[in-house]
């Protein structure tokens with residue numbers, strides 16, 4: 001089961017992907033969590049300590065690895081000839097970090113200029129790696145995406161079973177859903193569903209349901225605004241470790257069960 005989590009900046013992608021990854025791992029799945037953000041935000045949501053996460057280098061910044069696998073140093077001039085199909089089978093094992101509930105985290109980093117189709121060595125390596133991960137790795141992969149879906153090209157995106165677009169009850173966030181739908185359709189993601197987040201009242205709940213209805217996107221969860229999640233962030237701990245029974249975490253348990261039913265895994 002390959003799940004990608006997308007949405008506008010700050011809507012709660014990392015909270016949702018990290019918590020989902022751990023909840024699925026607790027159900028016995030072998031879970032890989034992929035962080036597409038070079039700021040390594042997913043680690044803390046997964047409950048990986050600062051001490052460990054501080055030492056992680058995003059693969060996109062790992063120049064010696066990129067050079068070793070593609071034959072070309074990052075930043076080399078355009079037109080350099082490099083290996084288009086670098087070996088990647090050992091990368092998850094080598095660079096992944098195992099956290100609580102045995103979730104393995106791989107920090108990928110961002111593909112620079114990915115949306116312009118730049119075929120720089122880092123880009124080539126990450127593309128092949130993502131393809132490998134989506135085809136070969138684990139029972140469950142949860143990918144915390146960045147807004148433009150740069151990591152997914154046609155071909156790889158087909159391997160994503162579902163993309164959860166996170167939406168706050170704000171018009172700008174709805175606009176991002178609209179753009180994401182268009183992108184997802186172009187690259188042929190199997191299915192896009194949505195999860196409302198930081199919902200404070202019935203008006204906001206209805207807003208999300210109505211806007212998603214207009215866009216024809218199923219609403220898989222309506223996650224309340226939850227002070228415990230904000231608190232966990234301030235304390236630098238995982239929301240799941242801070243308050244396992246908080247309303248937002250409970251809603252994610254329901255989302256996890258919904259996904260298992262909907263996609264029969």
Ligand SMILES: Nc1ncnc2c1ncn2[C@@H]1O[C@H](COP(=O)(O)OP(=O)(O)OP(=O)(O)O)[C@@H](O)[C@H]1O
Nearest residue numbers: 009010011012013014015198224225226229230233
């Ligand atoms: N349901 C919620 N209730 C309260 N606070 C929340 C909730 N969901 C997320 N937050 C808080 O909102 C902030 C942004 O969340 P998060 O980092 O998960 O978003 P993001 O979409 O991954 O952001 P970015 O685009 O910067 O990666 C965090 O401080 C997080 O703790």
Ligand SMILES: [Mg+2]
Nearest residue numbers: 013014037041
């Ligand atoms: Mg994030």
